[in-house]
Amino acid sequence: MMKKATRIAELLAQSEANLGKTARVQGWVRTRRDSKAGISFIELNDGSCLKSVQIIAEHNHQDYQKILSDITTGSSLLVEGTVMPSPGKGQPVEIHASRIVLYGRSDPLTYPLQKKRHSLEFLRQIAHLRPRSNTIGAVTRIRNRLSYAVHQFFQDRGFYYIHTPIITSSDCEGAGEVFRVTTLGPESLLSEQSGSVFENDFFGRPAFLTVSGQLQAEIYALALGKVYTFGPTFRSENSNTSRHLAEFWMIEPEMAFCDLQDDLELAEEFVKHLVRTVLADCSEDLDFFSRFTEPTLFDTLEKTANAPFEIISYTEAVQALKRSGEVFTFPVEWGNDLQAEHERYLTEKLFQKAVAIMDFPRALKPFYMRVNDDEQTVAAMDVLVPSVGEIIGGSQREERRDVLLDQMKLKGISTDDYRWYVELREYGSVPHAGFGVGLERMVQFMTGLPNIREVIPFPRTPGHADF
Amino acid sequence: MMKKATRIAELLAQSEANLGKTARVQGWVRTRRDSKAGISFIELNDGSCLKSVQIIAEHNHQDYQKILSDITTGSSLLVEGTVMPSPGKGQPVEIHASRIVLYGRSDPLTYPLQKKRHSLEFLRQIAHLRPRSNTIGAVTRIRNRLSYAVHQFFQDRGFYYIHTPIITSSDCEGAGEVFRVTTLGPESLLSEQSGSVFENDFFGRPAFLTVSGQLQAEIYALALGKVYTFGPTFRSENSNTSRHLAEFWMIEPEMAFCDLQDDLELAEEFVKHLVRTVLADCSEDLDFFSRFTEPTLFDTLEKTANAPFEIISYTEAVQALKRSGEVFTFPVEWGNDLQAEHERYLTEKLFQKAVAIMDFPRALKPFYMRVNDDEQTVAAMDVLVPSVGEIIGGSQREERRDVLLDQMKLKGISTDDYRWYVELREYGSVPHAGFGVGLERMVQFMTGLPNIREVIPFPRTPGHADF
Numbered sequence: 001m002m003k004k005a006t007r008i009a010e011l012l013a014q015s016e017a018n019l020g021k022t023a024r025v026q027g028w029v030r031t032r033r034d035s036k037a038g039i040s041f042i043e044l045n046d047g048s049c050l051k052s053v054q055i056i057a058e059h060n061h062q063d064y065q066k067i068l069s070d071i072t073t074g075s076s077l078l079v080e081g082t083v084m085p086s087p088g089k090g091q092p093v094e095i096h097a098s099r100i101v102l103y104g105r106s107d108p109l110t111y112p113l114q115k116k117r118h119s120l121e122f123l124r125q126i127a128h129l130r131p132r133s134n135t136i137g138a139v140t141r142i143r144n145r146l147s148y149a150v151h152q153f154f155q156d157r158g159f160y161y162i163h164t165p166i167i168t169s170s171d172c173e174g175a176g177e178v179f180r181v182t183t184l185g186p187e188s189l190l191s192e193q194s195g196s197v198f199e200n201d202f203f204g205r206p207a208f209l210t211v212s213g214q215l216q217a218e219i220y221a222l223a224l225g226k227v228y229t230f231g232p233t234f235r236s237e238n239s240n241t242s243r244h245l246a247e248f249w250m251i252e253p254e255m256a257f258c259d260l261q262d263d264l265e266l267a268e269e270f271v272k273h274l275v276r277t278v279l280a281d282c283s284e285d286l287d288f289f290s291r292f293t294e295p296t297l298f299d300t301l302e303k304t305a306n307a308p309f310e311i312i313s314y315t316e317a318v319q320a321l322k323r324s325g326e327v328f329t330f331p332v333e334w335g336n337d338l339q340a341e342h343e344r345y346l347t348e349k350l351f352q353k354a355v356a357i358m359d360f361p362r363a364l365k366p367f368y369m370r371v372n373d374d375e376q377t378v379a380a381m382d383v384l385v386p387s388v389g390e391i392i393g394g395s396q397r398e399e400r401r402d403v404l405l406d407q408m409k410l411k412g413i414s415t416d417d418y419r420w421y422v423e424l425r426e427y428g429s430v431p432h433a434g435f436g437v438g439l440e441r442m443v444q445f446m447t448g449l450p451n452i453r454e455v456i457p458f459p460r461t462p463g464h465a466d467f
Numbered sequence: 468m469m470k471k472a473t474r475i476a477e478l479l480a481q482s483e484a485n486l487g488k489t490a491r492v493q494g495w496v497r498t499r500r501d502s503k504a505g506i507s508f509i510e511l512n513d514g515s516c517l518k519s520v521q522i523i524a525e526h527n528h529q530d531y532q533k534i535l536s537d538i539t540t541g542s543s544l545l546v547e548g549t550v551m552p553s554p555g556k557g558q559p560v561e562i563h564a565s566r567i568v569l570y571g572r573s574d575p576l577t578y579p580l581q582k583k584r585h586s587l588e589f590l591r592q593i594a595h596l597r598p599r600s601n602t603i604g605a606v607t608r609i610r611n612r613l614s615y616a617v618h619q620f621f622q623d624r625g626f627y628y629i630h631t632p633i634i635t636s637s638d639c640e641g642a643g644e645v646f647r648v649t650t651l652g653p654e655s656l657l658s659e660q661s662g663s664v665f666e667n668d669f670f671g672r673p674a675f676l677t678v679s680g681q682l683q684a685e686i687y688a689l690a691l692g693k694v695y696t697f698g699p700t701f702r703s704e705n706s707n708t709s710r711h712l713a714e715f716w717m718i719e720p721e722m723a724f725c726d727l728q729d730d731l732e733l734a735e736e737f738v739k740h741l742v743r744t745v746l747a748d749c750s751e752d753l754d755f756f757s758r759f760t761e762p763t764l765f766d767t768l769e770k771t772a773n774a775p776f777e778i779i780s781y782t783e784a785v786q787a788l789k790r791s792g793e794v795f796t797f798p799v800e801w802g803n804d805l806q807a808e809h810e811r812y813l814t815e816k817l818f819q820k821a822v823a824i825m826d827f828p829r830a831l832k833p834f835y836m837r838v839n840d841d842e843q844t845v846a847a848m849d850v851l852v853p854s855v856g857e858i859i860g861g862s863q864r865e866e867r868r869d870v871l872l873d874q875m876k877l878k879g880i881s882t883d884d885y886r887w888y889v890e891l892r893e894y895g896s897v898p899h900a901g902f903g904v905g906l907e908r909m910v911q912f913m914t915g916l917p918n919i920r921e922v923i924p925f926p927r928t929p930g931h932a933d934f
Contacts, residue, residue, distance in 0.1 A: 224514030426577075
């Protein structure tokens with residue numbers, strides 16, 4: 001067995017109790033600086049928190065004198081020593097080393113992560129080392145806390161976690177921007193007639209990566225009442241923007257015996273729960289982002305946690321945009337989709353907080369959304385937040401078989417392919433609703449990071465599937 | 468807003484407190500039976516637990532008389548009524564209905580899920596309705612509890628949840644049984660030279676579905692100390708067995724400053740935590756499986772929760788198999804892989820409990836496992852449990868750059884493709900270890916279900932990607 005060490009987060013959190021005691025820590029050297037008096041000051045970080053702990057190493061100490069020259073940025077150490085009050089600013093304690101073990105060197109001439117601040121673009125190119133940076137370390141801890149908070153929220157409310165399929169033969173949105181999954185090589189494809197080629201493929205038919213687990217989640221909601229998914233989803237959209245990823249993680253609750261109002265109530269509770277949890281548990285990392293990325297971060301998060309969401313209809317939103325006096329690139333007309341510029345005006349300028357927009361034009365939305373009594377709109381909602389825009393999209397689902405069949409016909413959805421979906425409306429149909437949340441958008445909201453490629457470990461975008 | 472109802476699990480758990488009070492429940496009719504005295508006995512289930520609640524409906528009641536004929540198996544209801552002590556066996560209370568709302572009918576002539584017991588094969592064909600069966604309902608609740616217990620276990624111990632990529636250009640095991648991900652249609656592929664065809668693909672190179680997140684998890688362990696993945700993984704193995712899926716969910720913890728002994732200790736703690744949690748929280752569903760699927764279920768689970776794992780080396784395992792007197796289909800020789808029949812002998816007959824086998828021949832295992840001092844074996848472990856066989860596979864990873872390069876050369880792994888993996892051994896390398904657990908195997912272990920296709924919502928196997 002290896003010797004157990006204390007995590008630096010715990011050591012610092014209980015620094016008073018640790019004073020004068022012997023501690024053992026393990027981690028990676030962030031910086032080292034030598035005094036003329038023959039002492040090295042080593043910043044050691046183990047990823048358990050943003051802060052490093054300062055190690056005081058005397059050059060003439062016989063227990064580590066020989067390895068001192070190898071203690072460079074990026075090298076890995078075990079340090080034993082006495083916890084002492086630190087005269088330095090911003091650190092309650094430091095460790096006076098009595099023993100240092102060097103696990104691994106790090107060549108100072110080639111190690112790419114030196115003390116200076118690196119650009120986020122540069123860090124992306126070294127995705128195998130960037131978790132050792134302050135920014136990506138903090139993103140990772142916040143993303144972790146958010147992910148667990150998602151599970152805690154739904155589990156505490158009696159929802160069941162469902163693993164909907166990743167490989168699927170259906171295409172929920174009918175959007176067509178899907179990745180094909182195949183075991184056929186180009187050679188096999190070349191030797192076949194293209195019409196029947198997928199009969200010889202692994203699944204005996206065309207298969208794709210899922211764009212949403214919603215339709216399958218409905219199956220489980222209509223048996224177990226309240227369920228949620230939390231898994232990867234995919235879009236092959238060829239857009240190289242700071243807002244799009246080809247692979248991202250989605251959370252999709254789905255509830256039987258639930259209408260759009262209940263759905264909205266849950267969405268508001270959910271967003272507030274996530275924000276409050278991160279505010280409570282990740283304050284050190286949030287503080288880092290508020291200092292270096294987004295000065296208004298705490299204001300925005302605290303307002304989201306505490307102020308009631310503004311709730312308006314799509315029709316009211318269009319009216320508000322028309323009388324805003326703003327110059328928009330995209331025209332504002334009832335029946336047009338709201339663009340990012342419109343969403344940002346509503347949430348950042350007009351209301352300056354989270355906004356839920358309800359009841360969108362039927363023609364803009366997918367076949368499964370419930371048609372309202374006016375027959376012109378559907379029971380859909382979008383939740384917008386400052387700096388990110390749309391963070392949640394949801395709807396009540398069409399539970400009336402005949403209306404669903406009309407909608408499918410109107411939107412060109414095959415009733416053969418979705419026979420099972422229609423059957424859910426033939427055998428014990430109930431009103432039900434749900435929503436989808438992109439985890440990455442939520443991490444961007446919590447960190448203020450403008451580019452979505454920073455908030456997922458290994459971003460997949462056109463031309464990029466490294467690591 | 469829809470009227471809020473009480474979940475049946477809560478109603479039954481607090482049946483004493485609810486006696487005499489008015490309750491509102493919502494769910495799907497499992498059965499209905501009529502007495503000559505003009506009373507219907509309706510079993511209503513809402514998926515919150517295995518049990519249904521009995522509804523007593525008097526035929527001449529004006530508040531629902533008109534819809535009584537539509538209350539058939541599979542139909543969906545809201546019921547309000549008084550909670551009364553039940554004279555029936557196995558149910559503490561029943562609800563005397565004062566009001567019934569019919570949400571959706573269910574044609575008794577075509578609804579496939581009738582009262583009689585259906586075969587699991589039949590249920591698989593109606594995967595959109597099978598969550599309404601006792602078996603799949605219970606599987607879903609146990610799978611949910613297990614999944615959450617996984618997160619609780621690691622979060623309580625300071626691990627960070629990492630979303631490793633699903634689409635990847637690397638192939639962890641070098642096994643080659645991978646699915647290709649592409650946006651090229653057969654037509655595009657036909658019009659190109661096959662050699663350069665993937666230059667025009669979405670990622671500009673060949674891309675695949677991940678077989679494991681381990682290598683990428685190592686990146687994060689070597690920055691944040693302790694991490695885990697929990698996500699879908701894929702194998703395109705063309706085997707139609709009860710043990711294989713093309714898509715399944717894996718949990719992979721990875722720890723820096725950790726050797727094989729620490730790894731084993733965590734694995735034992737992990738398995739015991741999962742078993743104890745399910746024993747404590749899913750007793751009704753476990754009881755169902757012990758009655759209808761596997762009579763020894765509780766014995767096996769309780770022994771796993773309480774008895775220390777048997778720990779033997781691969782070499783000792785081979786010796787034990789040789790002197791067992793058993794007739795095996797596959798020969799037992801040092802250097803051969805252990806087959807399912809060997810594993811089952813060890814865990815079910817010889818030790819009759821969980822067994823960890825350590826230090827396998829180097830030639831049998833992948834390039835990343837740490838070479839032991841004997842140079843013939845690697846620091847690998849397999850954990851076996853009764854009835855399932857191998858449930859965990861793990862290893863200490865090779866942290867010594869030069870030994871890793873030797874292993875890669877020996878196993879034919881490209882040092883160009885895995886340059887980043889080698890660099891982790893050049894910049895602050897540390898001893899580290901981890902393991903992988905298939906969630907579906909774990910659900911099988913908890914339920915005794917022999918076919919893996921029952922324990923995932925939508926099984927993907929050769930020829931099957933429905934729903």
